[in-house]
Amino acid sequence: MLLEITDLAVEVEGKEVLEDIDLYIDKGETHVLLGPNGSGKSTLFMTILGFPKYKVKKGEIIFKGKDITELPTTERVRMGIGVSFQNPPPIRGVKLIDLLKIENGQTVEEELNPEIMETAKKLKFDERFLERDVNMGFSGGEVKRSEILQLLAQKPDFIMFDEPDSGVDIENVELLAEEINTLLEKDKKPGQRQRAGLLITHLGYILNFVRADIAHVLLDGKIACTGNPKEILDDIRTEGFNGCVRCCQTQ
Amino acid sequence: MLPDTIKKAEKAKEKKSPYGYDIDLEKFIKEEAGEHERINKATEVPKKMRNTLLKVGVDPTEKERAGTFIQVDQTGIYSSQASKTVEIMGLNLALEKYNWLKDYMWKVVAPDTDKYTAHTALRESEGNIGGYFIRSKPNSREIFPLQACMFIGDERVMQTLHNIIIAEENSELHIITGCATGEDVSSALHLGITEFYIKKGAKVTYTMIHNWAEQVEVRPRTGILVGDNATFINNYILTSPVKSIQSYPTAYCTGENSRVVFQSILGGRKESILDMGSRVILDGKGSSAEIVSRAVSKDKSEIYSRGHLAGRVPEVKGHLECHGLVLSDDSMIYAVPELVGSATDLEMSHEAAVGKIAEEEILYLTSRGLTEEEAASMIVRGFLSMDIKGLPPELAEETKRMLDMSLKGM
Ligand SMILES: Nc1ncnc2c1ncn2[C@@H]1O[C@H](COP(=O)(O)OP(=O)(O)OP(=O)(O)O)[C@@H](O)[C@H]1O
Ligand SMILES: [Mg+2]
Numbered sequence A: 001m002l003l004e005i006t007d008l009a010v011e012v013e014g015k016e017v018l019e020d021i022d023l024y025i026d027k028g029e030t031h032v033l034l035g036p037n038g039s040g041k042s043t044l045f046m047t048i049l050g051f052p053k054y055k056v057k058k059g060e061i062i063f064k065g066k067d068i069t070e071l072p073t074t075e076r077v078r079m080g081i082g083v084s085f086q087n088p089p090p091i092r093g094v095k096l097i098d099l100l101k102i103e104n105g106q107t108v109e110e111e112l113n114p115e116i117m118e119t120a121k122k123l124k125f126d127e128r129f130l131e132r133d134v135n136m137g138f139s140g141g142e143v144k145r146s147e148i149l150q151l152l153a154q155k156p157d158f159i160m161f162d163e164p165d166s167g168v169d170i171e172n173v174e175l176l177a178e179e180i181n182t183l184l185e186k187d188k189k190p191g192q193r194q195r196a197g198l199l200i201t202h203l204g205y206i207l208n209f210v211r212a213d214i215a216h217v218l219l220d221g222k223i224a225c226t227g228n229p230k231e232i233l234d235d236i237r238t239e240g241f242n243g244c245v246r247c248c249q250t251q
Numbered sequence B: 001m002l003p004d005t006i007k008k009a010e011k012a013k014e015k016k017s018p019y020g021y022d023i024d025l026e027k028f029i030k031e032e033a034g035e036h037e038r039i040n041k042a043t044e045v046p047k048k049m050r051n052t053l054l055k056v057g058v059d060p061t062e063k064e065r066a067g068t069f070i071q072v073d074q075t076g077i078y079s080s081q082a083s084k085t086v087e088i089m090g091l092n093l094a095l096e097k098y099n100w101l102k103d104y105m106w107k108v109v110a111p112d113t114d115k116y117t118a119h120t121a122l123r124e125s126e127g128n129i130g131g132y133f134i135r136s137k138p139n140s141r142e143i144f145p146l147q148a149c150m151f152i153g154d155e156r157v158m159q160t161l162h163n164i165i166i167a168e169e170n171s172e173l174h175i176i177t178g179c180a181t182g183e184d185v186s187s188a189l190h191l192g193i194t195e196f197y198i199k200k201g202a203k204v205t206y207t208m209i210h211n212w213a214e215q216v217e218v219r220p221r222t223g224i225l226v227g228d229n230a231t232f233i234n235n236y237i238l239t240s241p242v243k244s245i246q247s248y249p250t251a252y253c254t255g256e257n258s259r260v261v262f263q264s265i266l267g268g269r270k271e272s273i274l275d276m277g278s279r280v281i282l283d284g285k286g287s288s289a290e291i292v293s294r295a296v297s298k299d300k301s302e303i304y305s306r307g308h309l310a311g312r313v314p315e316v317k318g319h320l321e322c323h324g325l326v327l328s329d330d331s332m333i334y335a336v337p338e339l340v341g342s343a344t345d346l347e348m349s350h351e352a353a354v355g356k357i358a359e360e361e362i363l364y365l366t367s368r369g370l371t372e373e374e375a376a377s378m379i380v381r382g383f384l385s386m387d388i389k390g391l392p393p394e395l396a397e398e399t400k401r402m403l404d405m406s407l408k409g410m
Helices: A041-049 A073-079 A096-103 A114-122 A140-154 A170-183 A229-250 B003-011 B047-055 B091-097 B099-104 B115-125 B359-366 B372-384 B393-407
Strands: A003-012 A015-025 A030-034 A054-063 A081-084 A158-162 A196-200 A214-219 A222-227 B067-072 B075-081 B086-090 B132-136 B146-152 B158-167 B172-181 B187-198 B203-211 B215-226 B231-238 B244-247 B250-253 B259-268 B273-282 B288-297 B302-311 B317-326 B332-341 B347-355
Touching (some): A015 A222, A041 A054, A041 A196, A096 A140, A114 A140, B047 B172, B047 B203, B067 B086, B067 B132, B075 B086, B075 B091, B086 B091, B091 B099, B172 B393, B187 B231, B203 B393, B215 B231, B259 B302, B288 B332
Parallel strands (some): B158 B187, B215 B250, B259 B288, B288 B317
Antiparallel strands (some): A003 A015, A003 A054, B086 B132
């Protein structure tokens, strides 16, 4: 098992946000996390990533067989966890190209690995764009593409995507999906994949291009339902989140 | 020297400066000019000094330089000139060569400004003339920069100097100037007067890097006269520790459509006290000014970041921007942006922000595998490495390299 989360409870700024979370993700799998606004999806991401504000009150997070519940973010990332953020902050003076080099294991003095440059071009970024301060004045779509590009430079084993498709037009969703498939080794047979992913999406449109294995519905900080992504999405579309959960319980 | 100058200086010998704490001048040794031997090539500077020069942007190989001037303590030890359109030499030699030059002395910096100008003027009257003279010919354009270095090599020395820079009509001139102390010097005093005369249609860029020792006191006094359609761009970089530095250059935009830009990068470390201001008097119709500074305080440093824009005639424009990051509880940044409008129809604004590094930015970088310390230093360097505007491309690139080098220590 790549990631094992058992009986997790999380508090943010004194507020209980997550409770009774069990989540097991193995190599080669892609899981989808669904749920209404404020249900705790981003909180679960940040907790797995180890951001200090997210206090684990109960339970544990095991990654690659090691208990990482108390590990600082840097070390988790160095163990192979990667994330694309919903709303990353702009940082003045920190260039996207320098971040890419660091993520790729290079020093900022080196030339950017030509492979990454190629990938950047596929994601419609030219050299000039890479010189820009990260997320400063990026459009919504550029932010998402830059997050995916950074993951491609970093090559993590477990990748979390927080709404990679929100605010992105149809054409660009396909482009992003293609790179997400690369990241998750979708070209390989499931048994041969070393990596796994957890993807948050509201609309599910991206799932037309990225094949997911399992979906979870988060409601009020609890996983209320787990199952086949297509069926769950259909339920949500026709009956809303509560309707979907109801039918989950009857099944 | 004009008797009037001496009279004024005599009177101001004890006059304290309104900024920066008062320095007892008696504590320092007044070395005579000529204590250090002249050299024939810039590469002949002692090895120890060579590295220091490179740190402040002065290249002893003189590659891609229009000319060089080096002063050690009170002695001009070297000057050379590769360009046909600009002159550079010790001020003492220039005063002998050009009779008219005395009319440019003490005109944009008053000798009775304070005790530091007064002492410099009085030492000058005794024949102790330090500093350089630079002049570009009318209608000329030199893209390679001139370089000047003011070096302090002896302990407890008082270095006084007076620089005169004249850009004749429609000329363009770039200067890199570095100030530094020898590795074995711990305390010293640097008093530097610099007067710029930027005539009609001329453009001057002046990029200064300071690298002093921890017990050095620095009190430069600078005035800039900017003529019709003329441009002055001042860049200042300091990231190494110093005891105290107080400077408040004033640019007088008397010319129509004259333009001034001050860009400062200040890194406060250890117990440094940096009191740095930029003042622009907008007196010419259509003149404009921009003052931008970035300051980071570490350790126990104190940074006073002052800016003053005075609009005195209609149709002038000015913007003042001052951003600071406070990195330690024992350090502080005091931003003082001032705007004075005394005419109608002018446009002046300011923007000041002092704070700490945003937690969110650190976290973002840790989520890319950087440690918190690495993230903080990347953010600080990014914050300080502002795009310096107004330089020709090659010089901009070189300045960027020098800035990157200076920021390594931050
Ligand atoms: N830093 C914080 N301080 C206070 N409350 C927080 C903080 N972060 C999250 N919360 C609260 O926790 C709950 C879950 O938020 P979270 O961002 O995880 O939701 P989400 O499922 O990602 O929502 P969305 O779909 O809108 O992105 C919300 O009620 C939110 O207000
Ligand atoms: Mg969210």
